[in-house]
Amino acid sequence: MSVNNLNGRRRGLLRNMTDTNLLTSITIAVFVIMYICAIIFLQKGFLKPQMLFNLLNENAALIILASGMTLVMITGGIDISVGGVTALISMCCAVFLDKQGGNVIGAIFIAVGIGLAFGIVQGFLIAYLEIQPFIVTLAGMFFARGMTTIVYKEPFNVENEAFVALKDTRVNIPFLGSVNKNGVYVDAYVEIGVITALLIVAVLFVVLKWTKTGRNFYAVGGNRQSALMLGINVKKTTFMSYVICGLLAGIGGFVYFMHVGSGSPSHASGAEMNAIASSIIGGTMLTGGVGNIVGTFFGTMSLALIQNIVRSVGLDQAWWTGITIAAMLCIFLVVQSIIIARRKKANNKQKQTEVKENADVGQ
Amino acid sequence: MSKLPDVNGGGSVLSRVMRNQILIPLAALFLLAIFNLIADPSFFAITLKENNMGNPVLSGQLISIIDNGSELAILAIGMTLVTASSKGQDISVGAAVAISGSVILRVLCGTDNSPETLQAPIIVAFLVAAVASMLFGAFNGVLVAYFRIQPMVATLILFTAGRSIAAWINNNQLPIAPGEEFKVFGGFIPGIPIPTPFLIAILCFIVTWAMLKFTNIGLYSQSVGINEKTARLNGLNPELIKLATYVILGLCVAVTGLIKVSRISTINYSVIAKDIEMDTILAVALGGNSLSGGKFNMAASILGAYVIQFLTTTLYKFKVPSTALPAYKAVVVIVLVVLSAPVVREKLSRLMKKIRSSKNTAENHA
Numbered sequence: 001m002s003v004n005n006l007n008g009r010r011r012g013l014l015r016n017m018t019d020t021n022l023l024t025s026i027t028i029a030v031f032v033i034m035y036i037c038a039i040i041f042l043q044k045g046f047l048k049p050q051m052l053f054n055l056l057n058e059n060a061a062l063i064i065l066a067s068g069m070t071l072v073m074i075t076g077g078i079d080i081s082v083g084g085v086t087a088l089i090s091m092c093c094a095v096f097l098d099k100q101g102g103n104v105i106g107a108i109f110i111a112v113g114i115g116l117a118f119g120i121v122q123g124f125l126i127a128y129l130e131i132q133p134f135i136v137t138l139a140g141m142f143f144a145r146g147m148t149t150i151v152y153k154e155p156f157n158v159e160n161e162a163f164v165a166l167k168d169t170r171v172n173i174p175f176l177g178s179v180n181k182n183g184v185y186v187d188a189y190v191e192i193g194v195i196t197a198l199l200i201v202a203v204l205f206v207v208l209k210w211t212k213t214g215r216n217f218y219a220v221g222g223n224r225q226s227a228l229m230l231g232i233n234v235k236k237t238t239f240m241s242y243v244i245c246g247l248l249a250g251i252g253g254f255v256y257f258m259h260v261g262s263g264s265p266s267h268a269s270g271a272e273m274n275a276i277a278s279s280i281i282g283g284t285m286l287t288g289g290v291g292n293i294v295g296t297f298f299g300t301m302s303l304a305l306i307q308n309i310v311r312s313v314g315l316d317q318a319w320w321t322g323i324t325i326a327a328m329l330c331i332f333l334v335v336q337s338i339i340i341a342r343r344k345k346a347n348n349k350q351k352q353t354e355v356k357e358n359a360d361v362g363q
Numbered sequence: 364m365s366k367l368p369d370v371n372g373g374g375s376v377l378s379r380v381m382r383n384q385i386l387i388p389l390a391a392l393f394l395l396a397i398f399n400l401i402a403d404p405s406f407f408a409i410t411l412k413e414n415n416m417g418n419p420v421l422s423g424q425l426i427s428i429i430d431n432g433s434e435l436a437i438l439a440i441g442m443t444l445v446t447a448s449s450k451g452q453d454i455s456v457g458a459a460v461a462i463s464g465s466v467i468l469r470v471l472c473g474t475d476n477s478p479e480t481l482q483a484p485i486i487v488a489f490l491v492a493a494v495a496s497m498l499f500g501a502f503n504g505v506l507v508a509y510f511r512i513q514p515m516v517a518t519l520i521l522f523t524a525g526r527s528i529a530a531w532i533n534n535n536q537l538p539i540a541p542g543e544e545f546k547v548f549g550g551f552i553p554g555i556p557i558p559t560p561f562l563i564a565i566l567c568f569i570v571t572w573a574m575l576k577f578t579n580i581g582l583y584s585q586s587v588g589i590n591e592k593t594a595r596l597n598g599l600n601p602e603l604i605k606l607a608t609y610v611i612l613g614l615c616v617a618v619t620g621l622i623k624v625s626r627i628s629t630i631n632y633s634v635i636a637k638d639i640e641m642d643t644i645l646a647v648a649l650g651g652n653s654l655s656g657g658k659f660n661m662a663a664s665i666l667g668a669y670v671i672q673f674l675t676t677t678l679y680k681f682k683v684p685s686t687a688l689p690a691y692k693a694v695v696v697i698v699l700v701v702l703s704a705p706v707v708r709e710k711l712s713r714l715m716k717k718i719r720s721s722k723n724t725a726e727n728h729a
Contacts, residue, residue, distance in 0.1 A: 078515070078516075125697070125700075125701065128706070129701060129704045129706050129707060130704060130705065130706050131700050131701065131704050132654055132655065132700075134451075134452070134515050135644070135648065135654060135696070135700055136697070136700070138641060138644070138696075139693040139694075139696040139697050139700075140693070141693075142638070142641060142689035142690065142692060142693040142696075143689070143690050143693035143694065143697075145689050145690070146686070146687045146688065146689040146690020146691065146692075146693065147687075147690050149684065149686040149687050150687045150690060153684075153686070265686060270523070273519060273522065273523050276516070276519060277519075277523070280516070286512070286513045286516050287513070317531075317535065319526075319527035319528070319530045319531045319535070320527070321527070322523055322524050322526065322527030322528075323524050323527045323528065323531070325523050325524070326520045326521070326523040326524030326527075327524070329519065329520050329523065330506075330520045333506070333510070333512050333516070333517070333520070334506070334510055334512075337510040337511055337512055338510075341511075
């Protein structure tokens, strides 16, 4: 629950922050500090802006998936089907484009359609039939993964011309380029997926911050009972969060597909866990009611950055990635848990003193 | 939360059937058996053969079910306790099995990848793996009990890192344990035609039964799962009990790891015990246990595990490729959880009542 303590008794910037803002600022600080450390100690091109843009290029899909995940987590749920859905979408689009001779617009519709279908079915089961979200989406994930191999078994690259053209479209960013080995100035670039991801982050940020629907998500996640008493349609809000998450999984799936340009059953393996980890590192609480899309954005970037750093340091064996992500996740979870416990204690203490004072005044 | 609403208010046969937990997996087993009997009666054939070691062994689909279902059943024991006490599931069991298997091979093979003889007694290897698994279990348990992180998320950490840690323990090599001695745990004991994993599982069941009978862990974990505050007021230590259930699950993981590596004498980090967490959770759910904690029925969970293996074997028999298996299982899970959802049950019982009352009125009119 993001409880504001605005009653002047507690001073200091940190204490007056809501849980959401506090956790978000920790994440942003961690990201910035890590990046500065990387620039100072590693010097392997971290100073070049393109390094940052490459982080974005590689993780645009993850940012979109994690945004959807954040939304679901704010309402107190979880959706672990997004990775499977991404793989299924890549495979379906790849088959549609290459084996069925479809066009790109159709592929986009397929992607969004699959994502929405998963969102609607899962949302209905969770919101209206009150089945545990974890079980439903776990089944969703296995269904998607199984379906991927049923659709097509072998991994293959897509050679559809229109799609390849779309895939290779780059948006150049002036003034931030760098001089390459041959002394030629090269513009910095981002892929279309990054633009999509940033747009989604911006839209979701506005929706969650300033619209009634957005605030409803927080209310439902913070306390279902109170939300119900305030006249919020709790079931519909929960349902909507899964539908939006499914929609974003659809878009994210297509962005992923655009980045890799191939279909394979092993695509996006572990993406759901990375998305959850990004959200948690970004300051979203699993208990619901606390979370911030901007935090999630930086959470994803931190996760990507630390993998990059681990690789640059020379620990390039595959297992280090898993271990670092887990370690980071662990630290953030424990920090969150400690912060929240301390705040709760402080709140309780304050309440007690207030009650005492009121009693004194009463006498 | 943990208790399903008493939908039919007593009386009818259906409600009594619905209320006895073990009937849920039994009914599923019955349905699967009938299905197989109609499709191909040879499914149930059991033959006595000689294996390549010259030992008489039983073989057949049913034997393969009790053989391969044993790991699942052993894990289901621990998972049931964890579910009951902490209102959530441990999703890291697959990864933890990989770690335990890796530890066993590391101890057995030492630094050499394919030594001529075992470098350490098997029992030592198993004990080291058991300690390691219990430590990892305790790690999960501490996060859940003391830091109050949701179980599925706390175990997400080990889920992400587990297979990497397993690979790291053996330096990403694939050591091969030599000799026939080690193969016994995943194969057959000379002279006994029943697969060893099943015997190990039986041993685990007896230990579990004794544990539930003579200690309070079962009662305590249920009361913590039903209401933590009340449990505390009654003098229990909920944190310690939750931690204990995770440590017990760690022990189950170690046993599973031993069987899994013994089957092939080596390990494949990304494949060993893959998706077993899903099956284990499913076994608990199929046993009619509430996944949101509280009361449990251990026998039903164990039976649930074998029913799932039955389903898997049936699907294999119908030439479903192993990669597509999850899709079919997911459908079964969804059907199962939808049917057992309180909301759906309530609707169904209301429907039943309506039918009954309309029948009554019709009789009255007549």
